[in-house]
Amino acid sequence: MYTLLLVDDEEEVIEAIVKKVKWEELGFQVTGHANNGFKAMDMLEEMQPDVVMTDIRMPYMDGLELCAHIKAKYPATKILLFTGFDDFEYAKEAVHLEIEEYILKPLNAVEITEVFKRLKEKLDYEISEKRNTDLLKKYYADSLPMLQANLYTTLIEGRIPEEEMPHYFKDYQIAFTGPWYCCLIIHTSASQVPEGMDIRLLSVSVDRQAGENLGEKWNAKRFRYLGDTIMIMQLKSEEEISELTDACDRFCKYIHHIMGAKVTIGIGQVCGHIAKIAASYQSAREAVSYRVLYGSNRAINLKEIVPQRKIQRDAGEKTELSNVFKKICLGENEDIANAIEVYMQHNFLDLKSLEKYHVAVMELIGELYHFMVNNEMDTTKIPGGIGSLYNELCNLEPQVLQKWLLKFCCMLHDDMADARYHSKKSLIGRAKEYVHDNYQQEDLGLDDICKELGVSNSYFSSMFKKETGNSFVGYLTEYRMDKAARMLVETAEKSYMIAKSVGYSDPNYFSYVFKRQFGVSPSKYRTAYEKNEK
Structure with a gap:
């Protein structure tokens, strides 16, 4: 239908x-x-x-x-x-x-x-x-030329020296004009596939639609990597990232509506030189992983969802400790405990040398410290400081050290969750304050508030609705109507003047919205109040 x-x-x-x-x-x-x-x-x-x-x-x-x-x-x-x-x-x-x-x-x-x-x-x-399956298969065979795809892959992996990039770009006839860049990862869920559709063909169809819907406007370079579609976007300004985030969010919903696919787009940090696109790719990977907290079928810009934290670049290798850090950010206490179990088993429980045990403890403390610094956490929460902690932990048996590490990591997890919560509350509070200061402006809308807050329309709309139970437009309208109702009973101003003072140049439309809100026209509202007063 x-x-x-x-x-x-x-x-x-x-x-x-x-x-x-x-x-x-x-x-x-x-x-x-x-x-x-x-x-x-x-x-x-x-x-x-x-x-x-x-x-x-x-x-x-x-x-x-x-x-x-x-x-x-x-x-x-x-x-x-x-x-x-x-x-x-x-x-x-x-x-x-x-x-x-x-x-x-x-x-x-x-x-x-x-x-x-x-x-x-x-x-x-x-x-x-x-x-059409046949068309998708043909498109899959005729996708981006091999040399260009290999170059893009090498670029996001950070394996091309900056001084050699112009040479490669010239040879492969690739133009990066920027002046700003960011990386997108378009991930199609393999666990939620429409009946009768092959996941490989579905992913290729999503890839094609991404090129048609997002590629041209941002002069994107598109290729496949590790089962996902990667796009290197070129922006005219750093602030254009909000517009791109909104476009990506609409694309996810469009694909779900047309094809039934669940798509998540991770949006990396903006960089001012193509040589730094590897860092943007790493932050896009991290953004995609946040779908376990914020849900799929949407665009996730890490800078928006973790506004009080630096965007951290994952280590290229999947070490057990990096998995612990990932669970601190995205998992629950049970997930952290399981990750620590694996880490301790591989790095402490089989050590036969006291010297190697001390080195492992020192490396652990260093990584914990760097994780806290990179995520702007309070390092004073390390009991006694780095030196004292090293002396304390070196004398602990592995089982006791594991209990200490679990307790400390759970504390970091709670700290990050608390920071996310307060960031959301701060964002909503600033939005409401902006409405209170600017509701008289006739053209005040979603674009204005998002520009003021530096976030995309899609993220702000979903967050505002989730936190307040009302859309931003609904909140703005209710606030204006409350102000208008107060002026009707506290002043003798004409209705058209009150309309103008709360942001409505058309008095007829103001009356229509007022009646929808209160069930009566402005004049009847004033009359009813005056009768009650008598």
């Missing part, structure tokens, strides 16, 4: 469309309807329907403005316009918006049925093309 969102300010028109057309037989499901463009925009963010069918003439935002917004943010969504004869020529001027069909009022069930039959054939063809 393809999903359909209906948009018209006349309820009876929507009811007629829903009742007169046999949508399920056509292969469509009406998942919602909106009575104006603003409400439709909110619903689009949550529903991301396959098709939007909208009238042109509507209050506050007309259908063509809505179409422009849809094409800018959801280019895969199909749009149908229905309108009166007088507006038909005006509607045809919107050919650049790639409208699928124009339907004249009064609406006819037979005509609508024929339009949606054609539309379903087109949607079926587009999706079958994306899922």
